[in-house]
Amino acid sequence: MKSLFYSAGYYDGISNVSKRSAEAMLPRIFEAVQPKSWIEIGSGTGSWTKTAIELGIPECRAVDGPWVKNSELLIPPDKFLKHDLTQPLNLNRTFDLALSLEVAEHLDQRFADTIVQTLVSHADVVVFGAAIPMQGGTHHVNEQWPSYWISKFVGQGYECFDFVRATCWNDDKIAPFYIQNTFLFIKSGRHPALASKLRSTIADIYSRSHNLAFVHPRQYLGIATMEAISARLMLKQGPKVLATRVLGRLGVRI
Numbered sequence: 001m002k003s004l005f006y007s008a009g010y011y012d013g014i015s016n017v018s019k020r021s022a023e024a025m026l027p028r029i030f031e032a033v034q035p036k037s038w039i040e041i042g043s044g045t046g047s048w049t050k051t052a053i054e055l056g057i058p059e060c061r062a063v064d065g066p067w068v069k070n071s072e073l074l075i076p077p078d079k080f081l082k083h084d085l086t087q088p089l090n091l092n093r094t095f096d097l098a099l100s101l102e103v104a105e106h107l108d109q110r111f112a113d114t115i116v117q118t119l120v121s122h123a124d125v126v127v128f129g130a131a132i133p134m135q136g137g138t139h140h141v142n143e144q145w146p147s148y149w150i151s152k153f154v155g156q157g158y159e160c161f162d163f164v165r166a167t168c169w170n171d172d173k174i175a176p177f178y179i180q181n182t183f184l185f186i187k188s189g190r191h192p193a194l195a196s197k198l199r200s201t202i203a204d205i206y207s208r209s210h211n212l213a214f215v216h217p218r219q220y221l222g223i224a225t226m227e228a229i230s231a232r233l234m235l236k237q238g239p240k241v242l243a244t245r246v247l248g249r250l251g252v253r254i
Contacts, residue, residue, distance in 0.1 A: 015044075015045060015047050015074070017175050018044070018047035018048060018175075019047040019050070019051060019074075020173055020174075020175075021173070021174045021175045021178045022047055022048045022050075022051035022052075023051055023173070024168070024171050024173040024174045025164065025168055025171075025174050025178060025179075025182075026048070026051055026052060026055055027055065028164075028167050028168065029097075029127060029163075029164070029184070030055060030057070032163065032194065032197065032198060032201075033096070033097055033125055033184075033194065034096075035057060035095070035096035035097035035125070036057065036058060036059065036096055037057070037058070037059040037060070037095040037096045037097070038052050038057050038059065038060045038061070038095055038096065038097050038098075038099065039060075039061045039062075039063065039091075039095040039097075039098050039099070039122050039123065040052075040060075040061070040062045040063065040098075040099045040100065041063050041064075041085065041089075041098060041099070041100040041103065041115065041118055041119055041122075042063070042064055042085055042100050042101075042102075042103025042104075042106075042115075043062035043063060043064045043068075043080070044064055044068065045068060045072045045073055045074050045075075046062045046073055046074040046075035046079075046080065047074060048099060048101065049061075049062040049074075049075050049079065050074045050075050053075065053079075059095075060075070060079055061079055061080075061081060061091075061095070062075060062079055062080050062081070063080075063081045063082075063083050063085075063089065064080075064082070064083070064085070065082065065083070065084055065085060066082045066084070068080070068082070085103070085107060085111070085114075085115055085118070086107060086108070086111045086114060087114070088114055088117065088118065089118045089121075089122075090118075090121055090122075091122065093122075094122055094123055094124070095122055095123045096123065096125065097123055097125050097126075097127065098119045098120075098122050098123035098125070098126045098127070099126070099127040099128070100115065100119055100126075100127075100128050100129075100130075101127070101128070101129045101130075101178060101181075101182060102129060102130065102131060102137075102177065102178070102181070103115070103130065104116075104128075104130035104142065104149065105130045105131035105135075105137070105140045105141070105142050105143050105144070106138075106139050106140065106141065106142075107141070107142060108141055108142060109141075109142045112142060112148075112149075112152065113152065116149070116152045116153060116156065117156070120153070120156045120157075120158065120187070124186060124187040124190040124191065125184070125185070125186050125187075125190075125191065125194075126153070126158065126184070126185040126186075127164070127182060127183075127184050127185075128149060128153070128182070128183060128185060129164075129177075129178060129180075129181035129182030129183065130142075130143075130144065130149055130181060131143045131144075131177065131181065132144070132145055132146070132177075132180065132181060133145065133221065133224075134220075134221060134224035134225065135177060145217065146181065146183060149183075150183065153185045157187055157188050158185040158186060158187050158188065159185065159186050159187075159188050159195065160183050160184075160185055161183065161184040161185070161186065161195070161198045161199070161202060162183060162202055162206075163183070163184045163198050163201065163202060164178075164179065164182040164183065164184060165179055165180070165182070165183075166201070166202045166205040166206060167201070167205065169212050169213075170212075184198065186198075
């Protein structure tokens with residue numbers, strides 16, 4: 001990850017969407033998990049951590065690269081740690097909840113295990129989401145289907161709960177990519193009451209899955225691919241088409 005990709009304008013462009021989404025999504029998660037401490041890996045300027053603080057989480061920490069300036073932070077600088085996410089991190093302590101949303105796709109695939117290890121080494125409960133194929137965005141170099149990331153957490157001894165999609169699917173206040181991509185993970189054998197509660201909640205919601213809209217991955221990729229091809233053709237042919245129309249109106253044949 002390099003600072004040239006993440007200017008102040010980049011963070012300005014996503015902060016409002018992030019804050020609005022956090023305000024709608026986190027109360028649901030906190031109601032279930034009831035954390036007293038929190039760490040966010042890949043926080044940017046701190047929209048999600050700021051919301052956690054506002055919701056009363058007494059101990060919060062946010063982590064992101066050195067390109068995030070203190071002057072850009074939405075949280076107190078003493079709650080922010082500058083760290084290159086491609087490198088292992090171990091603060092020698094744990095938190096009740098670790099969160100990383102729409103961050104891992106910005107890291108080269110060779111660093112995927114590193115960010116997962118950073119998360120699981122700091123919390124038994126993890127909320128994680130990353131961009132799916134063809135989602136698009138600034139410096140998205142490792143867009144993957146959820147199964148790619150889920151297998152990595154399972155390999156670390158964590159169970160996956162499809163809690164966020166089940167409870168937030170129809171909430172228009174939350175950006176769709178947060179709903180689509182986010183899962184909750186619990187270290188196997190820990191928090192059995194929470195795990196049981198989540199299973200019950202998810203089973204109840206999905207028993208009425210006809211109320212939820214689903215798109216098959218092949219259908220989604222087909223549409224996304226055609227749109228990408230159309231966009232490239234427009235960029236390539238657009239100037240020629242425009243010139244032809246302008247010259248045509250001037251009576252010039254080409």
